[in-house]
Amino acid sequence: MAPLLSDKRGSDQRFDVNLSILFTELPLLERPAAAAAAGFTAVELWWPWIETPTPPQAELDALKKALEDAGTQLVGLNFYAGQLPGPDRGAVSVPGEESDRFRANIDVAADFAASVGCKALNALYGNRVDGVDPAVQDELALENLVRAARAADRVGAILLIETLNKPESPLYPLVSAPAAIEVVDKVNAATGLGNAKFLLDLYHLSMNGEDLPQAIATYADKTGHVQIADNPGRGAPGTGSLPLEDLLDSLRKAGYDGWVGLEYKAGDAPSAESFGWLPAEARAGH
Structure with a gap:
């Protein structure tokens, strides 16, 4: 795949790299090293332990060691969000056991983030539930997000609120940028x-x-993280029709200078072969 970004623009x-959607052909603890071998110095993760919000300390320590041994910086981490990938889309607004799990996870996730220098924690809102107002x-959700924001602030991190899309997540209520921004402001x-x-x-x-250009222009000043994939297909940039180079230019011109997470599907090829669109020097971060 030819580079989509010029050397100057990419650098x-x-x-x-999101290690929960790329390099998933490898065990979790091998993914940081694989990302490093592909030239990346920074990674992000969905909550890796989908069955529990409170994994044993030994598992947290093993992930920390894998990140450090690979020389990769964790720059984004989801709070517990249920079965992801899968039918769940977060736990923040889901009454009962899932909300309890989210609350149990807040300090665990924040403390792990602090231990590896991660400065961004993402809280997926959660699906609407039949029979619940x-x-x-x-x-x-607001009560839980307030708790999460305070925990993030305690460790010097920001709290991220994410928009998903209605075709793939029909029960998720935040399916527009204004809807997510409204929650951020609340x-x-x-x-x-001010850390949401x-x-x-x-x-x-x-x-x-x-x-998309309008959303960037309107909300760049409230944006704490960016993720990209092409459309249709959620593949690597250049596999669909989104003008991602122009959109990344727009983000930069709007003043966004944070991380851009690669959250796309590699397809049938190994993940390491999906980065041809990105010049090697752009993978090392700054």
């Missing part, structure tokens, strides 16, 4: 901390039919 943005779910108003930020995922926004 002044920071790219990281959406207003009740939203009240629960959390910041409730805590007074928007996770701007260009793939999800494009699936929702949003005007």
Whole structure:
């Protein structure tokens, strides 16, 4: 695959690899080294232990060691979000056991993030539940997000709120940039901390039919992290029709200088072969 970004354009943005969607052909603890071998110095993760919000300390220590041994910086981590990938889309707003699991995870995730220098924690909102008033779910979500924002602040991190897309996540209520921004603003108003930020995922926004240049121009100042994949197909940049080079230019011109996470599917080929679109010098971060 020919480079999508020119050397100059690629070298002044920071790219990281999501190890929960790329390199999944390898065991978790081997993925940081594989990312490093592909030239990346930064990675991000969904919560790796989908069955438990509170894994044994030995498993947390093993992941920390794998990251450090590979020389990779963890720049983004999801709080516990249920079965992901799978039918769940977070636990923040889901009453009962899932909300309890999220709360049990808050300090575990924040402390792990602090131990590896991770400065961004993502809290997926959660699906609507049949028979439960959406207003009740939203009240629960705000309560839990306030707790998460305070824990993130305790370790010097930001809290990310993410938009997903309605075709793939029909029960997830945050399926537009304004919906996510509304939650960001409510959390910041409730805590007074200002550390809740928007996770701007260009793939999800494009699936929702949003005007991507307009979303970037409007919300870049509230954006704490960016993720990309092409559309259709959620493949590597250049496999679909999104003008990702132009969109990345727009982000830079709008003042966004944070990480751009590669959250795409590699397809049938090994993950290491899916980075031909990105010049080697752009993979090392800054």
